[in-house]
Amino acid sequence: MSRLAEQAIEDLVLANHILSCEGILEAFGHVSVRHPDNPDHFLLSRSLSPQHVQKQDIMEFDFSGNPIGSSSYRPYSERILHAKIYEARPDVHAVCHNHALALIPFSTTGLDIKSICHVGCMFFEGIPLYDDYDVSDGMLIVNEREGERIARTLGSKRALLMRGHGVVVVGENLKQTVMSSIYLATNAEIQYRAMQLGDPKYLSYEEGRAATETMFGEVPLERAWNYWKERAIRSEAGYRQERGL
Amino acid sequence: MSRLAEQAIEDLVLANHILSCEGILEAFGHVSVRHPDNPDHFLLSRSLSPQHVQKQDIMEFDFSGNPIGSSSYRPYSERILHAKIYEARPDVHAVCHNHALALIPFSTTGLDIKSICHVGCMFFEGIPLYDDYDVSDGMLIVNEREGERIARTLGSKRALLMRGHGVVVVGENLKQTVMSSIYLATNAEIQYRAMQLGDPKYLSYEEGRAATETMFGEVPLERAWNYWKERAIRSEAGYRQERGL
Amino acid sequence: MSRLAEQAIEDLVLANHILSCEGILEAFGHVSVRHPDNPDHFLLSRSLSPQHVQKQDIMEFDFSGNPIGSSSYRPYSERILHAKIYEARPDVHAVCHNHALALIPFSTTGLDIKSICHVGCMFFEGIPLYDDYDVSDGMLIVNEREGERIARTLGSKRALLMRGHGVVVVGENLKQTVMSSIYLATNAEIQYRAMQLGDPKYLSYEEGRAATETMFGEVPLERAWNYWKERAIRSEAGYRQERGL
Amino acid sequence: MSRLAEQAIEDLVLANHILSCEGILEAFGHVSVRHPDNPDHFLLSRSLSPQHVQKQDIMEFDFSGNPIGSSSYRPYSERILHAKIYEARPDVHAVCHNHALALIPFSTTGLDIKSICHVGCMFFEGIPLYDDYDVSDGMLIVNEREGERIARTLGSKRALLMRGHGVVVVGENLKQTVMSSIYLATNAEIQYRAMQLGDPKYLSYEEGRAATETMFGEVPLERAWNYWKERAIRSEAGYRQERGL
Numbered sequence: 001m002s003r004l005a006e007q008a009i010e011d012l013v014l015a016n017h018i019l020s021c022e023g024i025l026e027a028f029g030h031v032s033v034r035h036p037d038n039p040d041h042f043l044l045s046r047s048l049s050p051q052h053v054q055k056q057d058i059m060e061f062d063f064s065g066n067p068i069g070s071s072s073y074r075p076y077s078e079r080i081l082h083a084k085i086y087e088a089r090p091d092v093h094a095v096c097h098n099h100a101l102a103l104i105p106f107s108t109t110g111l112d113i114k115s116i117c118h119v120g121c122m123f124f125e126g127i128p129l130y131d132d133y134d135v136s137d138g139m140l141i142v143n144e145r146e147g148e149r150i151a152r153t154l155g156s157k158r159a160l161l162m163r164g165h166g167v168v169v170v171g172e173n174l175k176q177t178v179m180s181s182i183y184l185a186t187n188a189e190i191q192y193r194a195m196q197l198g199d200p201k202y203l204s205y206e207e208g209r210a211a212t213e214t215m216f217g218e219v220p221l222e223r224a225w226n227y228w229k230e231r232a233i234r235s236e237a238g239y240r241q242e243r244g245l
Numbered sequence: 246m247s248r249l250a251e252q253a254i255e256d257l258v259l260a261n262h263i264l265s266c267e268g269i270l271e272a273f274g275h276v277s278v279r280h281p282d283n284p285d286h287f288l289l290s291r292s293l294s295p296q297h298v299q300k301q302d303i304m305e306f307d308f309s310g311n312p313i314g315s316s317s318y319r320p321y322s323e324r325i326l327h328a329k330i331y332e333a334r335p336d337v338h339a340v341c342h343n344h345a346l347a348l349i350p351f352s353t354t355g356l357d358i359k360s361i362c363h364v365g366c367m368f369f370e371g372i373p374l375y376d377d378y379d380v381s382d383g384m385l386i387v388n389e390r391e392g393e394r395i396a397r398t399l400g401s402k403r404a405l406l407m408r409g410h411g412v413v414v415v416g417e418n419l420k421q422t423v424m425s426s427i428y429l430a431t432n433a434e435i436q437y438r439a440m441q442l443g444d445p446k447y448l449s450y451e452e453g454r455a456a457t458e459t460m461f462g463e464v465p466l467e468r469a470w471n472y473w474k475e476r477a478i479r480s481e482a483g484y485r486q487e488r489g490l
Numbered sequence: 491m492s493r494l495a496e497q498a499i500e501d502l503v504l505a506n507h508i509l510s511c512e513g514i515l516e517a518f519g520h521v522s523v524r525h526p527d528n529p530d531h532f533l534l535s536r537s538l539s540p541q542h543v544q545k546q547d548i549m550e551f552d553f554s555g556n557p558i559g560s561s562s563y564r565p566y567s568e569r570i571l572h573a574k575i576y577e578a579r580p581d582v583h584a585v586c587h588n589h590a591l592a593l594i595p596f597s598t599t600g601l602d603i604k605s606i607c608h609v610g611c612m613f614f615e616g617i618p619l620y621d622d623y624d625v626s627d628g629m630l631i632v633n634e635r636e637g638e639r640i641a642r643t644l645g646s647k648r649a650l651l652m653r654g655h656g657v658v659v660v661g662e663n664l665k666q667t668v669m670s671s672i673y674l675a676t677n678a679e680i681q682y683r684a685m686q687l688g689d690p691k692y693l694s695y696e697e698g699r700a701a702t703e704t705m706f707g708e709v710p711l712e713r714a715w716n717y718w719k720e721r722a723i724r725s726e727a728g729y730r731q732e733r734g735l
Numbered sequence: 736m737s738r739l740a741e742q743a744i745e746d747l748v749l750a751n752h753i754l755s756c757e758g759i760l761e762a763f764g765h766v767s768v769r770h771p772d773n774p775d776h777f778l779l780s781r782s783l784s785p786q787h788v789q790k791q792d793i794m795e796f797d798f799s800g801n802p803i804g805s806s807s808y809r810p811y812s813e814r815i816l817h818a819k820i821y822e823a824r825p826d827v828h829a830v831c832h833n834h835a836l837a838l839i840p841f842s843t844t845g846l847d848i849k850s851i852c853h854v855g856c857m858f859f860e861g862i863p864l865y866d867d868y869d870v871s872d873g874m875l876i877v878n879e880r881e882g883e884r885i886a887r888t889l890g891s892k893r894a895l896l897m898r899g900h901g902v903v904v905v906g907e908n909l910k911q912t913v914m915s916s917i918y919l920a921t922n923a924e925i926q927y928r929a930m931q932l933g934d935p936k937y938l939s940y941e942e943g944r945a946a947t948e949t950m951f952g953e954v955p956l957e958r959a960w961n962y963w964k965e966r967a968i969r970s971e972a973g974y975r976q977e978r979g980l
Contacts, residue, residue, distance in 0.1 A: 027472035028364070028465070047464060049472035074464070101431065104362050105438035108445040117839050118874045118900045119763070135449070138456035139363045164448060165363045186836065192438060193927060194840035201843050203899060204870070211873035219782060219809070220763070227762035227784035272717035273609070273710070292709060294717035319709070346676065349607050350683035353690040380694070383701035384608045409693060410608045437683060517962040518854070518955070537954060539962035564954070591921065594852050595929035598936050625939070628946035629853045654938060655853045682928060 004036040005043075008174075009058050012043055014229060015178050016050035019096065021232040024181050025050040029098040029166070031181075032082045033174050035060060042086050042095075046073035063087040064144065077142045084147035085154060085170060092170040094177035099166035102188040107161040111195075113188050115203040120187025121215055122180050124208020128153050131163040139165050159184060175221045178228065249281040250288075253419075254303050257288055259474060260423050261295035264341065266477040269426050270295040274343040274411070276426075277327045278419050280305060287331050287340075291318035308332040309389065322387045329392030330399060330415060337415040339422035344411035347433040352406040356440075358433050360448040365432025366460055367425050369453020373398050376408040384410050404429060420466045423473070494526040495533075498664075499548045502533055504719060505668050506540035509586065511722040514671050515540040519588040519656070521671075522572045523664050525550060532576050532585075536563035553577040554634065567632045574637030575644060575660060582660040584667035589656035592678035597651040601685075603678050605693040610677025611705055612670050614698020618643050621653040629655050649674060665711045668718070739771040740778075743909075744793050747778055749964060750913050751785035754831065756967040759916050760785040764833040764901070766916075767817045768909050770795060777821050777830075781808035798822040799879065812877045819882030820889060820905060827905040829912035834901035837923040842896040846930075848923050850938040855922025856950055857915050859943020863888050866898040874900050894919060910956045913963070 012033050019025040032044035041060050045053040060068040065080040067073075082095045106113050107129060115124045130153045133139050134146050141150055141162075150168065154160040158180060160168045169184060171177035194200035203211065214220065257278050264270040277289035286305050290298040305313040310325040312318075327340045351358050352374060360369045375398045378384050379391050386395055386407075395413065399405040403425060405413045414429060416422035439445035448456065459465065502523050509515040522534035531550050535543040550558040555570040557563075572585045596603050597619060605614045620643045623629050624636050631640055631652075640658065644650040648670060650658045659674060661667035684690035693701065704710065747768050754760040767779035776795050780788040795803040800815040802808075817830045841848050842864060850859045865888045868874050869881050876885055876897075885903065889895040893915060895903045904919060906912035929935035938946065949955065 027469040047468065049468055049475075051472065052475065077464075099362070099364065101435060102438075104435045105442050105445070108361055108435075108439045108447075109443040110446075111442055116843055116899060117834070119834065121873070131446075133452065135451050136455055138366070138459035139448075139452055140456075140459060163446065164361060164452075190836060190839045190843075192442065193837075194843045196441060196931060197840050197846055197927065198844040200840070201845070201866075201898065203874075206870050207868065207874055207899075210871055211875075214873035214875060219812075223782065223784055224762040227786065230784075230787065272714040292713065294713055294720075296717065297720065322709075344607070344609065346680060347683075349680045350687055350690070353606055353680075353684045353692075354688040355691070356687055376691075378697065380696050381700055383611070383704035384693075384697055385701075385704060408691065409606060409697075437687065441686060517959040537958065539958055539965075541962065542965065567954075589852070589854065591925060592928075594925045595932050595935070598851055598925075598929045599933035600936070601932055621936075623942065625941050626945055628856070628949035629938075629942055630946075630949060653936065654851060654942075682932065686931060 002037050008033050008036050008043060009055055011174050012045075012058060013053055013055055014232065015174055016045065016053040017232040017236070018178055018228040019098065019181060020049075020051040021235045022182050022228060024096070024098045024100050024185060026099070029096070030076050030078070030082075031096040031177070032094065034086055034093040039090070041068060042082055044076065044079055044082055046071070047076050065147075078140055080144055080147035081141040081150055081168065084144070084151040085168065088148075088151035089154075089156075089170065091172060094171050094174040096169045096177050096181045097166060098169070098181060100181075100185040100188075102185045102192065103161065103167050104164065105192065106188060107163045107165070107167075113161065113184070113191060115187065115208045116191045116194060116200055117187055118203075118211055119183040119215070120190070121203055121208045121211035122158055122176075123184060123187065124203055124205055124212060125157055127159045127161055128155065128157055129161045129163060172216075175225050176216055179215070179221060179224055182228070247282050253278050253281050253288060254300055256419050257290075257303060258298055258300055259477065260339075260419055261290065261298040262477040262481070263423055263473040264343065264426060265294075265296040266480045267427050267473060269341070269343045269345050269430060271344070274341070275321050275323070275327075276341040276422070277339065279331055279338040284335070286313060287327055289321065289324055289327055291316070292321050310392075323385055325389055325392035326386040326395055326413065329389070329396040330413065333393075333396035334399075334401075334415065336417060339416050339419040341414045341422050341426045342411060343414070343426060345426075345430040345433075347430045347437065348406065348412050349409065350437065351433060352408045352410070352412075358406065358429070358436060360432065360453045361436045361439060361445055362432055363456055364428040364460070365435070366448055366453045366456035367403055367421075368429060368432065369448055369450055369457060370402055372404045372406055373400065373402055374406045374408060417461075420470050421461055424460070424466060424469055427473070492527050498523050498526045498533060499545055501664050502535075502548060503543055503545055504722065505584075505664055506535065506543040507722040507726070508668055508718040509588065509671060510539075510541035511725045512672050512718060514586070514588045514590050514675060516589070519586070520566050520568070520572075521586040521664075521667070522584065524576055524583045529580070531558060532572055534566065534569055534572055536561070537566050555637075568630055570634055570637035571631040571640055571658065574634065574641040575658065578638075578641035579644075579646075579660065581662060584661050584664040586659045586667050586671045587656060588659070588671060590671075590675040590678070592675045592682065593651065593657050594654065595682065596678060597653045597655070597657075603651065603674070603681060605677065605698045606681045606684060606690055607677055608701055609673040609705070610680070611693055611698045611701035612648055612666075613674060613677065614693055614695055614702060615647055617649045617651055618645065618647055619651045619653060662706075665715050666706055669705070669711060669714055672718070737772050743768050743771050743778060744790055746909050747780075747793060748788055748790055749967065750829075750909055751780065751788040752967040752971070753913055753963040754833065754916060755784075755786040756970045757917050757963060759831075759833045759835050759920060761834070764831070765811050765813070765817075766831040766912070767829065769821055769828040774825070776803060777817055779811065779814055779817055781806070782811050800882075813875055815879055815882035816876040816885055816903065819879070819886040820903065823883075823886035824889075824891075824905065826907060829906050829909040831904045831912050831916045832901060833904070833916060835916075835920040835923075837920045837927065838896065838902050839899065840927065841923060842898045842900070842902075848896065848919070848926060850922065850943045851926045851929060851935055852922055853938075853946055854918040854950070855925070856938055856943045856946035857893055857911075858919060858922065859938055859940055859947060860892055862894045862896055863890065863892055864896045864898060907951075910960050911951055914950070914956060914959055917963070
């Protein structure tokens with residue numbers, strides 16, 4: 001395995017823990033990265049709660065969701081959602097699917113989540129809504145055709161709401177995707193309250209564009225990643241100590 | 246005691262801790278399982294806050310709420326609620342009665358809690374409301390006739406709201422009941438917000454049915470159980486260390 | 491000091507920690523008990539955040555708020571509020587003044603907090619509102635005349651809202667006052683949400699009366715006290731360990 | 736370095752940790768103090784999440800935001816916001832810029848945050864709104880002219896809302912600024928709920944003035960500071976232990 005791939009796996013494990021610690025992932029949901037050595041493959045944990053994911057749990061998949069190599073692990077049933085987005089969006093290098101609570105009320109009422117605060121700036125181009133489930137699959141995205149519909153509805157955007165289910169967030173790299181996933185929930189919480197108070201003023205397209213350029217610069221991205229990393233490590237501390245790990 | 250009964254008690258102790266850790270049970274509320282060796286009996290802690298329940302606190306009861314054996318422990322006064330549901334519903338093998346905050350506003354306004362998100366799918370057949378208290382019992386379910394009314398109002402459903410008090414959640418096994426109890430509160434929180442935003446689209450009957458089949462499959466049920474188990478153990482860690490346990 | 495007084499001080503220290511741990515008291519607010527050996531005196535900490543109160547911080551006061559004995563500690567400026575309630579209400583043996591967030595929106599809108607859920611039953615006789623501040627005292631209750639007005643507005647009730655400030659909760663004993671303080675905040679949170687959803691059904695007078703009789707029985711009161719006590723001790727655990735206490 | 740300056744740096748490090756622990760600062764946001772030995776300079780951390788700031792990270796700046804001395808550290812890009820406020824307001828000795836969630840809905844709807852509760856009394860003179868961004872700077876305050884506009888809009892007040900971004904809170908000393916920052920978020924949360932319930936009664940000018948005089952007295956300020964300090968230290972405890980610090 002290349003040094004790049006090793007680093008990608010380490011970062012992916014940490015992203016699983018960060019997103020769990022920040023309440024974005026819980027028992028369910030998952031986060032993946034495109035394989036740094038092979039853009040036609042991606043890395044994603046076996047079927048586990050993200051909080052429990054360790055290096056040895058990371059599997060490799062192709063764009064049909066087939067596992068590469070001879071792993072006996074059970075994969076996530078929704079891996080096809082990741083596969084079809086990587087296939088359709090060469091610019092995307094990390095995907096998170098989560099059920100953050102603040103998002104779902106919007107998904108069920110057809111109201112758009114819009115960039116309302118600086119940290120939610122990256123969604124200034126809008127977030128489409130998916131509501132075209134294969135009913136017999138119980139609202140899960142588990143077949144190739146539905147994975148392709150998801151990718152098509154996402155289009156060129158940074159996130160896709162799934163009615164009554166959750167969201168898909170994508171980014172050019174893992175740190176962008178982690179930041180976007182966390183701040184999308186913050187943005188939705190703020191927007192919910194603002195809509196109860198009155199008629200909010202959202203970020204203009206130009207404000208959103210300029211703010212995103214800043215937020216996705218190396219300095220803010222690294223500062224936020226290190227902040228969330230320390231929080232994830234701290235939340236582990238008591239536990240690891242207890243277990244003698 | 247059979248190995249099955251030992252396992253049931255171990256799991257029941259853990260369910261008490263999981264539901265406390267997730268904020269579903271607090272000082273009050275309780276969770277029980279049907280006895281695996283004798284379907285006419287059920288297992289339930291003595292009168293204790295669920296967070297404190299250990300193996301030796303588990304008692305055995307019949308359908309009149311009488312304790313089996315010569316325990317000197319004081320039982321929960323509301324055990325009759327469990328007894329009458331086990332009597333009326335042979336398909337039910339675990340019962341949780343809780344006061345999760347997000348549910349009670351619905352119970353006082355006569356608004357139905359409906360499956361609005363994927364993880365709350367298991368309530369797709371609806372949740373009846375109980376409001377026929379014996380006033381002199383202070384809104385507690387402590388006599389056989391009221392226990393029977395509760396069971397009758399629950400009917401064949403998976404949960405029953407009790408006006409101004411809380412909820413009863415039932416399942417085919419303990420893990421289903423734990424998952425249903427946790428996600429019912431999530432569903433209510435999401436529905437509350439969605440109703441503030443507009444006119445939400447709920448799961449269709451068919452969506453709910455298919456999603457429930459998936460959620461109650463072994464893989465999601467085990468994944469979620471293990472996730473909540475680790476969280477409960479972690480929240481214990483600091484405490485057990487302090488006490489030298 | 492009598493054994494009764496020693497026990498009262500121990501319990502009062504624990505009540506300070508419980509109410510801090512449950513988010514009812516924070517930097518400000520205080521809780522007191524009537525002196526078990528001298529009904530004309532009461533026990534209250536010196537001016538400290540309740541989380542930090544230890545046995546040696548407990549002072550004794552008379553009904554004018556004068557400290558008994560030769561302590562050099564600085565007392566709370568609002569002790570007169572406690573003093574005048576003990577003077578006016580011989581049935582009251584414990585008083586808590588707190589700023590729990592969920593209560594204050596009601597106090598500023600003139601809306602009554604009413605018993606809406608079983609655990610909030612003890613307020614079935616209503617909660618009066620105080621809005622007659624000596625403006626020059628900055629909304630604090632620091633002089634005898636205002637302390638007397640507070641006691642008069644409280645009348646025979648179990649709590650008094652103070653507009654834009656907080657609440658006074660009283661009880662026949664310390665455990666009742668702790669339970670009532672915690673569940674009043676729960677009740678307000680539920681009522682807030684219920685009022686957003688529609689027109690809630692509150693507890694009837696008779697439901698409230700019967701439920702209060704049950705809740706204030708020894709078994710529920712002890713169960714809840716032990717539950718909160720363990721939580722307060724746990725939240726101390728990491729800290730005391732760090733400090734080698 | 737003078738003893739005064741050493742103490743200022745120690746307190747500033749602690750203020751960073753307190754405001755992180757209380758949820759006022761997170762990955763972003765910052766807090767500064769005027770240099771006690773040179774009123775034309777101020778102290779502010781290098782570009783770091785406030786939770787991670789230690790003594791050696793504190794830098795010194797002039798009113799143009801230029802670092803003093805030969806540090807190779809990267810400063811916060813928004814330091815000019817602090818600089819221009821210190822320049823315009825000789826009475827101000829500490830500045831906090833934060834994104835506390837409860838504030839931002841107000842900033843986007845043009846609704847005034849007003850003193851509604853006793854602990855939020857210090858804002859009785861009102862909080863102006865800034866909405867005059869240099870769009871190309873992505874809503875950040877990074878050039879001198881915009882820093883001057885911020886200072887001008889703040890005027891003589893204790894806080895300034897920035898539309899869709901956050902707030903600036905100022906005070907005569909660091910402890911005032913920390914208390915004001917924490918209680919402004921509390922006040923906004925209470926006001927949000929009160930506005931959902933009805934038409935709230937705010938503090939009168941005279942109530943606000945008198946209450947502020949009390950709250951900013953040495954006793955309440957020290958009590959609250961010590962309370963938050965202990966909480967910050969506790970939240971560090973598990974972590975420092977794990978790391979052997």
